[in-house]
Amino acid sequence: MATHLAFLRAINLGRNRKFPKADILRVVGEAGFTEAETHINTGNVRLNTSMRSIRRIEEALERAFLADRGFEVPTIVFRPSEFAEIVRVGAEVAAGNEGMTRHYVELLRDGMPPADARAAEALSSGDNRIVARGRAIHVLLGPDAQPGAAVPAAVARRIGTSTNRNFNVVRTIAHKWC
Structure with a gap:
Protein backbone atom coordinates (compact mmCIF):
# COMPACT_ATOMS: atom_id res chain seq x y z
CA MET A 1 0.00 0.00 0.00
CA ARG A 79 2.91 11.34 -3.70
CA PRO A 80 4.42 12.46 -0.37
CA SER A 81 7.88 12.94 -1.94
CA GLU A 82 6.47 15.25 -4.61
CA PHE A 83 4.53 17.24 -2.01
CA ALA A 84 7.62 17.55 0.21
CA GLU A 85 9.47 19.00 -2.79
CA ILE A 86 6.74 21.64 -3.19
CA VAL A 87 7.39 22.70 0.41
CA ARG A 88 11.16 22.72 -0.08
CA VAL A 89 10.78 24.99 -3.12
CA GLY A 90 8.28 27.16 -1.25
CA ALA A 91 10.67 27.69 1.65
CA GLU A 92 13.44 28.59 -0.78
CA VAL A 93 11.17 31.02 -2.65
CA ALA A 94 10.00 32.65 0.60
CA ALA A 95 13.57 33.07 1.85
CA GLY A 96 14.48 34.92 -1.35
CA ASN A 97 11.50 37.27 -1.15
CA GLU A 98 11.57 39.00 2.22
CA GLY A 99 8.86 41.60 2.69
CA MET A 100 6.14 39.52 1.10
CA THR A 101 3.30 39.13 3.58
CA ARG A 102 1.26 36.28 2.06
CA HIS A 103 2.31 33.05 0.34
CA TYR A 104 -0.15 30.85 -1.52
CA VAL A 105 0.40 27.64 -3.45
CA GLU A 106 -1.72 26.66 -6.42
CA LEU A 107 -1.62 22.85 -6.58
CA LEU A 108 -1.96 21.66 -10.18
CA ARG A 109 -3.33 18.42 -11.56
CA ASP A 110 -0.86 18.67 -14.45
CA GLY A 111 2.43 20.53 -14.62
CA MET A 112 2.66 23.61 -16.80
CA PRO A 113 4.59 23.45 -20.06
CA PRO A 114 7.91 25.32 -19.64
CA ALA A 115 6.80 28.20 -21.89
CA ASP A 116 3.63 28.70 -19.84
CA ALA A 117 5.62 28.54 -16.58
CA ARG A 118 8.00 31.23 -17.87
CA ALA A 119 5.04 33.37 -19.00
CA ALA A 120 3.45 33.01 -15.55
CA GLU A 121 6.66 34.00 -13.80
CA ALA A 122 7.02 37.00 -16.13
CA LEU A 123 3.82 38.40 -14.58
CA SER A 124 5.67 38.97 -11.31
CA SER A 125 5.71 42.60 -10.21
CA GLY A 126 6.81 44.60 -7.20
CA ASP A 127 4.07 43.32 -4.92
CA ASN A 128 3.47 39.95 -6.55
CA ARG A 129 6.00 37.15 -7.13
CA ILE A 130 5.07 34.05 -9.13
CA VAL A 131 7.26 30.95 -9.20
CA ALA A 132 6.05 27.93 -11.20
CA ARG A 133 7.75 24.59 -10.51
CA GLY A 134 6.40 21.19 -11.46
CA ARG A 135 2.79 20.85 -10.34
CA ALA A 136 2.78 23.92 -8.12
CA ILE A 137 2.71 27.67 -8.54
CA HIS A 138 3.94 29.72 -5.59
CA VAL A 139 2.40 33.18 -5.35
CA LEU A 140 3.87 35.62 -2.87
CA LEU A 141 2.06 38.88 -2.22
CA GLY A 142 3.41 42.02 -0.63
CA PRO A 143 1.58 44.30 1.79
CA ASP A 144 0.12 46.46 -1.00
CA ALA A 145 -1.09 43.60 -3.22
CA GLN A 146 -4.81 43.39 -3.91
CA PRO A 147 -6.45 40.85 -1.62
CA GLY A 148 -8.10 37.83 -3.18
CA ALA A 149 -6.16 37.81 -6.44
CA ALA A 150 -3.48 35.22 -5.74
CA VAL A 151 -3.22 33.76 -9.25
CA PRO A 152 -3.60 36.30 -12.05
CA ALA A 153 -6.37 35.52 -14.56
CA ALA A 154 -3.81 35.16 -17.36
CA VAL A 155 -2.18 32.32 -15.41
CA ALA A 156 -5.43 30.75 -14.20
CA ARG A 157 -6.58 30.22 -17.78
CA ARG A 158 -3.49 28.09 -18.51
CA ILE A 159 -3.29 25.81 -15.51
CA GLY A 160 -6.30 23.52 -15.82
CA THR A 161 -7.61 21.81 -12.70
CA SER A 162 -6.05 23.19 -9.54
CA THR A 163 -6.73 24.14 -5.95
CA ASN A 164 -5.19 26.81 -3.76
CA ARG A 165 -3.77 26.55 -0.24
CA ASN A 166 -1.96 28.94 2.07
CA PHE A 167 1.72 27.98 2.29
CA ASN A 168 1.50 27.61 6.08
CA VAL A 169 -1.14 24.89 5.60
CA VAL A 170 0.95 23.21 2.89
CA ARG A 171 4.04 23.21 5.13
CA THR A 172 2.07 21.84 8.10
CA ILE A 173 0.63 19.03 5.97
CA ALA A 174 4.09 18.11 4.68
CA HIS A 175 5.53 17.99 8.20
CA LYS A 176 2.59 15.89 9.36
CA TRP A 177 2.32 13.44 6.46
CA CYS A 178 5.53 13.41 4.40
Whole structure:
Protein backbone atom coordinates (compact mmCIF):
# COMPACT_ATOMS: atom_id res chain seq x y z
CA MET A 1 0.00 0.00 0.00
CA ALA A 2 1.27 3.43 -0.92
CA THR A 3 0.41 6.71 0.78
CA HIS A 4 -0.94 9.60 -1.27
CA LEU A 5 -2.16 13.10 -0.44
CA ALA A 6 -5.40 14.32 -2.01
CA PHE A 7 -6.55 17.92 -2.17
CA LEU A 8 -10.20 18.62 -2.83
CA ARG A 9 -11.20 21.78 -4.63
CA ALA A 10 -14.15 24.05 -3.87
CA ILE A 11 -15.74 22.31 -0.92
CA ASN A 12 -17.40 23.95 2.08
CA LEU A 13 -18.09 27.10 0.07
CA GLY A 14 -21.54 28.51 0.54
CA ARG A 15 -24.44 26.36 1.64
CA ASN A 16 -24.60 24.02 -1.37
CA ARG A 17 -21.09 22.55 -1.47
CA LYS A 18 -20.76 21.20 2.06
CA PHE A 19 -18.52 18.19 2.61
CA PRO A 20 -17.74 17.68 6.32
CA LYS A 21 -14.56 15.86 7.34
CA ALA A 22 -16.45 12.85 8.68
CA ASP A 23 -18.24 12.43 5.36
CA ILE A 24 -14.99 12.77 3.41
CA LEU A 25 -13.42 10.00 5.50
CA ARG A 26 -16.49 7.79 5.09
CA VAL A 27 -16.60 8.21 1.30
CA VAL A 28 -12.84 7.67 0.95
CA GLY A 29 -13.16 4.43 2.93
CA GLU A 30 -16.20 3.28 0.96
CA ALA A 31 -14.21 3.87 -2.25
CA GLY A 32 -11.65 1.29 -1.08
CA PHE A 33 -8.92 3.55 0.31
CA THR A 34 -7.52 2.87 3.77
CA GLU A 35 -6.01 4.70 6.74
CA ALA A 36 -7.53 8.01 5.62
CA GLU A 37 -6.97 11.16 7.67
CA THR A 38 -7.92 14.78 7.10
CA HIS A 39 -6.22 18.03 8.05
CA ILE A 40 -8.62 20.89 8.82
CA ASN A 41 -11.93 21.09 6.98
CA THR A 42 -10.70 22.34 3.60
CA GLY A 43 -10.29 19.04 1.79
CA ASN A 44 -6.78 17.86 2.69
CA VAL A 45 -6.71 14.05 2.84
CA ARG A 46 -4.00 11.45 3.43
CA LEU A 47 -4.88 7.94 2.26
CA ASN A 48 -3.38 4.57 1.43
CA THR A 49 -4.09 2.57 -1.70
CA SER A 50 -2.68 -0.25 -3.79
CA MET A 51 -3.30 1.88 -6.90
CA ARG A 52 -0.14 3.34 -8.38
CA SER A 53 -1.56 5.70 -10.98
CA ILE A 54 -2.24 9.18 -9.64
CA ARG A 55 -4.79 9.75 -12.41
CA ARG A 56 -6.68 6.55 -11.46
CA ILE A 57 -6.71 7.62 -7.80
CA GLU A 58 -8.07 11.06 -8.74
CA GLU A 59 -10.76 9.52 -10.94
CA ALA A 60 -11.83 7.00 -8.27
CA LEU A 61 -12.09 9.70 -5.63
CA GLU A 62 -13.96 12.10 -7.92
CA ARG A 63 -16.49 9.39 -8.88
CA ALA A 64 -17.08 8.54 -5.21
CA PHE A 65 -17.41 12.20 -4.19
CA LEU A 66 -19.86 12.94 -7.02
CA ALA A 67 -21.98 9.91 -6.14
CA ASP A 68 -22.13 10.91 -2.47
CA ARG A 69 -22.43 14.70 -2.73
CA GLY A 70 -24.28 15.18 -6.01
CA PHE A 71 -21.71 17.72 -7.22
CA GLU A 72 -18.26 17.41 -8.76
CA VAL A 73 -15.28 17.67 -6.43
CA PRO A 74 -12.10 18.12 -8.48
CA THR A 75 -9.27 16.33 -6.68
CA ILE A 76 -5.51 16.73 -7.08
CA VAL A 77 -3.32 13.87 -5.78
CA PHE A 78 0.39 13.88 -4.90
CA ARG A 79 2.91 11.34 -3.70
CA PRO A 80 4.42 12.46 -0.37
CA SER A 81 7.88 12.94 -1.94
CA GLU A 82 6.47 15.25 -4.61
CA PHE A 83 4.53 17.24 -2.01
CA ALA A 84 7.62 17.55 0.21
CA GLU A 85 9.47 19.00 -2.79
CA ILE A 86 6.74 21.64 -3.19
CA VAL A 87 7.39 22.70 0.41
CA ARG A 88 11.16 22.72 -0.08
CA VAL A 89 10.78 24.99 -3.12
CA GLY A 90 8.28 27.16 -1.25
CA ALA A 91 10.67 27.69 1.65
CA GLU A 92 13.44 28.59 -0.78
CA VAL A 93 11.17 31.02 -2.65
CA ALA A 94 10.00 32.65 0.60
CA ALA A 95 13.57 33.07 1.85
CA GLY A 96 14.48 34.92 -1.35
CA ASN A 97 11.50 37.27 -1.15
CA GLU A 98 11.57 39.00 2.22
CA GLY A 99 8.86 41.60 2.69
CA MET A 100 6.14 39.52 1.10
CA THR A 101 3.30 39.13 3.58
CA ARG A 102 1.26 36.28 2.06
CA HIS A 103 2.31 33.05 0.34
CA TYR A 104 -0.15 30.85 -1.52
CA VAL A 105 0.40 27.64 -3.45
CA GLU A 106 -1.72 26.66 -6.42
CA LEU A 107 -1.62 22.85 -6.58
CA LEU A 108 -1.96 21.66 -10.18
CA ARG A 109 -3.33 18.42 -11.56
CA ASP A 110 -0.86 18.67 -14.45
CA GLY A 111 2.43 20.53 -14.62
CA MET A 112 2.66 23.61 -16.80
CA PRO A 113 4.59 23.45 -20.06
CA PRO A 114 7.91 25.32 -19.64
CA ALA A 115 6.80 28.20 -21.89
CA ASP A 116 3.63 28.70 -19.84
CA ALA A 117 5.62 28.54 -16.58
CA ARG A 118 8.00 31.23 -17.87
CA ALA A 119 5.04 33.37 -19.00
CA ALA A 120 3.45 33.01 -15.55
CA GLU A 121 6.66 34.00 -13.80
CA ALA A 122 7.02 37.00 -16.13
CA LEU A 123 3.82 38.40 -14.58
CA SER A 124 5.67 38.97 -11.31
CA SER A 125 5.71 42.60 -10.21
CA GLY A 126 6.81 44.60 -7.20
CA ASP A 127 4.07 43.32 -4.92
CA ASN A 128 3.47 39.95 -6.55
CA ARG A 129 6.00 37.15 -7.13
CA ILE A 130 5.07 34.05 -9.13
CA VAL A 131 7.26 30.95 -9.20
CA ALA A 132 6.05 27.93 -11.20
CA ARG A 133 7.75 24.59 -10.51
CA GLY A 134 6.40 21.19 -11.46
CA ARG A 135 2.79 20.85 -10.34
CA ALA A 136 2.78 23.92 -8.12
CA ILE A 137 2.71 27.67 -8.54
CA HIS A 138 3.94 29.72 -5.59
CA VAL A 139 2.40 33.18 -5.35
CA LEU A 140 3.87 35.62 -2.87
CA LEU A 141 2.06 38.88 -2.22
CA GLY A 142 3.41 42.02 -0.63
CA PRO A 143 1.58 44.30 1.79
CA ASP A 144 0.12 46.46 -1.00
CA ALA A 145 -1.09 43.60 -3.22
CA GLN A 146 -4.81 43.39 -3.91
CA PRO A 147 -6.45 40.85 -1.62
CA GLY A 148 -8.10 37.83 -3.18
CA ALA A 149 -6.16 37.81 -6.44
CA ALA A 150 -3.48 35.22 -5.74
CA VAL A 151 -3.22 33.76 -9.25
CA PRO A 152 -3.60 36.30 -12.05
CA ALA A 153 -6.37 35.52 -14.56
CA ALA A 154 -3.81 35.16 -17.36
CA VAL A 155 -2.18 32.32 -15.41
CA ALA A 156 -5.43 30.75 -14.20
CA ARG A 157 -6.58 30.22 -17.78
CA ARG A 158 -3.49 28.09 -18.51
CA ILE A 159 -3.29 25.81 -15.51
CA GLY A 160 -6.30 23.52 -15.82
CA THR A 161 -7.61 21.81 -12.70
CA SER A 162 -6.05 23.19 -9.54
CA THR A 163 -6.73 24.14 -5.95
CA ASN A 164 -5.19 26.81 -3.76
CA ARG A 165 -3.77 26.55 -0.24
CA ASN A 166 -1.96 28.94 2.07
CA PHE A 167 1.72 27.98 2.29
CA ASN A 168 1.50 27.61 6.08
CA VAL A 169 -1.14 24.89 5.60
CA VAL A 170 0.95 23.21 2.89
CA ARG A 171 4.04 23.21 5.13
CA THR A 172 2.07 21.84 8.10
CA ILE A 173 0.63 19.03 5.97
CA ALA A 174 4.09 18.11 4.68
CA HIS A 175 5.53 17.99 8.20
CA LYS A 176 2.59 15.89 9.36
CA TRP A 177 2.32 13.44 6.46
CA CYS A 178 5.53 13.41 4.40
